[in-house]
Amino acid sequence: MSTEAPKRDQWQWENATAGAAAGFATVAVMHPLDVVRTRFQVNDGRVSNFPSYKNTAHAVFTIARSEGLRGLYAGFLPGVLGSTISWSLYFFxxxxxxxxxxxxxxxxxxxxxxxxxxxxxxxxxSFFTNPVWLVKTRLQLQTPLHQTRPYSGVYDAFRTIMREEGFSALYRGIVPGLFLQVSHGAIQFTAYEELRKVIVDFKSKGSTVDNQNPDKLLNSVDYAVLGATSKLAAVLLTYPFQVIRARLQQRPSGDGVPRYMDTLHVVKETARFESVRGFYKGITANLLKNAPASSITFIVYENVLKLLKPARRND
Structure with missing residues (x-):
């Protein structure tokens, strides 16, 4: 019997494991900037229950002073869960x-x-992780200015959303989320793969390393540069989808009516009151978070994968 299929399946699970480790490391380090980004994204200047921040540094300082470390790490558990599942499934x-x-x-x-x-x-x-991202957004947006009873945690958030808004509410923002996940990942990974080829070709000139194993030519610095550069390209081109999704995933007001009804409503309202600038709110915090975060992700992913490859060969 051929052993090709089992080897291929095992290789795919190694990619999933490496992706999960990368996702966890990324969120653990960069989560406070994710909180800041989300709060900037939903603040359209017309809502009273969100604090006003001058810039990213002011936001971090204000949240730390008024809400403490708990505020900076609001939504951390679903953030870790979502990122770990997302990267694991994505790489797989x-x-x-x-x-x-x-x-x-x-x-x-x-x-x-x-x-x-x-x-x-x-x-x-996208279909697997949208409910997790929705809960993360809701927890990140809970501030001392909110009048509604806050969610006490991830389980309470899921239970309350299901009770008050129904199962379909867990998939609010799925349309921009789908566009975001597909376009963002496609741009990032295509840029990563093509830039990787350029670096490998450059380093392979005059090298004695076997061409069948180009990974030996690359180190953590290369992975950091590749991760940051590819992420920057993806963020700049797809960021408006993040703003639209975050605004759709806000918790409804006390009367139970969502602030934005659907994707088109978000686009119309944002363009009307904030122009193009509104679609890029929070992008500074996003870039500060995602450029180094993507470097961490790919450094961890590639190095975990290297550790797993010898184990596979020894089986």
Whole structure:
């Protein structure tokens, strides 16, 4: 019996494990900036229950002073859970898609197929993780100015949302979330793969390293540069989807009516009152968080993968 299928499945689970470790490390380090970003995103200047921050540094200082460390790490548990699940599933399905596309192409993929692989993985991950991101957003937006009873934790948030708004509320923001996950991941991973090829080609000139194992040419600095650069490209092109999703996922007011009814309503209201600038609120905190966060993610992912490869070969 051929052992090819078990080896391929094992390789995919190694990618999933490495992705999960990368996601956890990223959130643990960068979460306070995620809280700041979310609060900037939903503050349209017309809502009284959100504090007004001058800039990212002022936001961090204000939250730390008025809410303490708990405020800076609001939504941390669903953030860790969502990021770990998201990265794990993303790398798993991304690797599966690449293997499927590469079967009849001698293992070589074009930028278009890298894009298709990333988009496919992103679409699948969106449906699994949207409820977790919604709860994270709700917890991050709880401030001392809120009049409604705050959620006491992740379980209470899920239970209260289901009781007050129904199951469908867990999928508020799924449309922009789907566009975000597909486009963001596709752009980031395509840029990562193509830049990786450039670096490998450059380093391989005059190198005695086996061309069948180009990973030996790359180190953590390379992974950091690749991760930050690819993330920067993805953030700049897809950020408005993040703002739209965050605004849709806000908790309804006391009368139970959501501030924004759907994606089109968010777009119309934001364009009307805030113009293009409104779609990029919080982008400074987002870049400060995601450029180094993506570096951490890919450093952890690639190095965990290297640790797992010898174990696979020894089985």
């Amino acid at each position: 399905f991304y690797d599966r898609a690449k293997q499927r596309y590469a079967r009849n192409r001698e293992g070589k993929l074009s930028p278009g197929l890298h894009l298709a692989s990333a988009a496919e993985a992103g679409a699948i991950v």
